[in-house]
Every structure is written in C-alpha cells, then in structure tokens.
Amino acid sequence: xxxxxxxxxxxxxxxxxxxxxxxxxxxxxxxxxxxxxxxxxxxxxxxxxxxxxxxxxxxxxxxxxxxxxxxxxxxxxxxxxxxxxxxxxxxxxxxxxxxxxxxxxxxxx
Amino acid sequence: xxxxxxxxxxxxxxxxxxxxxxxxxxxxxxxxxxxxxxxxxxxxxxxxxxxxxxxxxxxxxxxxxxxxxxxxxxxxxxxxxxxxxxxxxxxxxxxxxxxxxxxxxxxxxxxxxx
Numbered sequence: 001x002x003x004x005x006x007x008x009x010x011x012x013x014x015x016x017x018x019x020x021x022x023x024x025x026x027x028x029x030x031x032x033x034x035x036x037x038x039x040x041x042x043x044x045x046x047x048x049x050x051x052x053x054x055x056x057x058x059x060x061x062x063x064x065x066x067x068x069x070x071x072x073x074x075x076x077x078x079x080x081x082x083x084x085x086x087x088x089x090x091x092x093x094x095x096x097x098x099x100x101x102x103x104x105x106x107x108x109x
Numbered sequence: 110x111x112x113x114x115x116x117x118x119x120x121x122x123x124x125x126x127x128x129x130x131x132x133x134x135x136x137x138x139x140x141x142x143x144x145x146x147x148x149x150x151x152x153x154x155x156x157x158x159x160x161x162x163x164x165x166x167x168x169x170x171x172x173x174x175x176x177x178x179x180x181x182x183x184x185x186x187x188x189x190x191x192x193x194x195x196x197x198x199x200x201x202x203x204x205x206x207x208x209x210x211x212x213x214x215x216x217x218x219x220x221x222x223x
Contacts, residue, residue, distance in 0.1 A: 045211035048212075086152065099152040
C-alpha cells in the first residue's frame with residue numbers, strides 16, 4: 001500500500017512569492033497527480049505526470065521517479081491560488097488514487 | 110456542458126435509511142470512480158469501474174454498492190446509513206486506455222446522516 005506524504009500541511013505566503021509544495025510516495029507508481037480543491041469544494045486536476053516536468057501557466061510540476069518525490073511550484077503567486085493542493089499516487093492504470101493529506105495554501109494580497 | 114455530474118449536491122437523511130447518489134460522465138471515459146472525503150478532508154478511493162466491471166474495491170462496508178447501468182453512469186447505493194457515513198462523496202472518471210488521461214471529478218455530494 002502506497003504511503004503518500006505532503007509538506008507543508010499549511011502555507012501562508014504573500015502575493016508574488018514563489019511557492020513549493022512537496023510530495024513523496026513509498027511505492028513505485030504509474031502516475032502522480034496534482035489536484036486543486038477550492039473552498040467551494042470542487043476538485044480540479046492540475047497535472048498528471050509520470051516523468052520529468054510539466055508546466056501550465058504559472059504552475060510547474062516535477063517528478064523524480066528514483067527518489068519517489070514530486071514538487072508543485074507556483075510562480076508569482078496570487079490570492080486566487082489560495083486552495084488546498086493534493087498530490088495523489090496512481091499505482092496501476094485502472095487503480096484509484098492514494099492521496100496525500102493536502103496542503104492548505106493561503107496567498108495574502 | 111458538465112463533464113462529470115453527480116446528484117444530489119446535498120443529501121440529509123436519517124440513520125437506517127437507504128439512499129443513492131447518481132453519477133454521469135459525458136466524456137466517453139472507460140473508467141469511473143467513487144471517492145470519499147471525510148471530515149478531515151482526507152480523500153480515499155472507494156470503488157472503480159472499468160468497462161462495467163468492478164476492478165478495485167477498498168475496505169468499504171458492503172452496505173455500499175456501486176451500480177453501473179452503462180459506461181457513462183456509476184451510481185452509489187448505500188443501505189442502512191450510519192452516522193459515520195457522513196462525508197462528501199466524489200465521482201470521477203478517466204480514460205485509462207489513453208496515456209496521460211487525467212481524472213475529471215464531479216462537484217461532490219455532501220451526505221449528512223442524522
């Protein structure tokens with residue numbers, strides 16, 4: 001069973017700061033997901049990656065398969081980035097995800 | 110045009126009742142899932158269905174049963190509801206036969222058992 005650890009649990013930063021959220025997992029995976037959950041409760045998939053790096057706007061996700069570690073970066077953070085960010089490991093193609101406990105991010109203006 | 114829709118959004122019911130939550134996806138995905146988010150906001154897989162076959166089933170009480178009438182629907186039936194069933198339930202779908210297919214989530218159903 002995969003253990004997924006995220007850090008930090010809570011993060012408060014000023015607008016414009018560079019944000020990093022870390023995720024580590026214990027068992028080899030087929031993919032690593034980064035999800036965003038806004039206060040309204042909806043969950044949005046940000047990235048799904050199995051190697052290397054992906055970028056979407058101000059968001060960047062990286063993964064190191066050997067070290068079983070992934071990071072989510074937010075450049076030029078903005079108050080609208082305030083949300084809970086969740087990493088999740090997928091072991092097989094049809095397996096459900098194993099989730100980290102989430103990082104509650106608050107960006108202050 | 111909603112990709113993954115689940116109903117109802119809120120469900121308040123008494124202990125011992127039987128209830129259902131419906132989920133539909135219009136993305137043509139081959140796999141659908143049910144996830145439970147507890148009061149501490151921790152998400153956990155409950156079921157997944159691939160081509161109408163149950164492929165994983167975590168340690169979920171057998172009071173919970175997924176029903177998939179077709180590839181686009183995965184409904185969740187809950188019998189004899191208990192207080193501990195109170196949570197937010199999310200439906201999701203993906204195309205596992207396609208490399209790099211992300212998950213699409215429904216908006217969640219907040220179940221409150223009194």
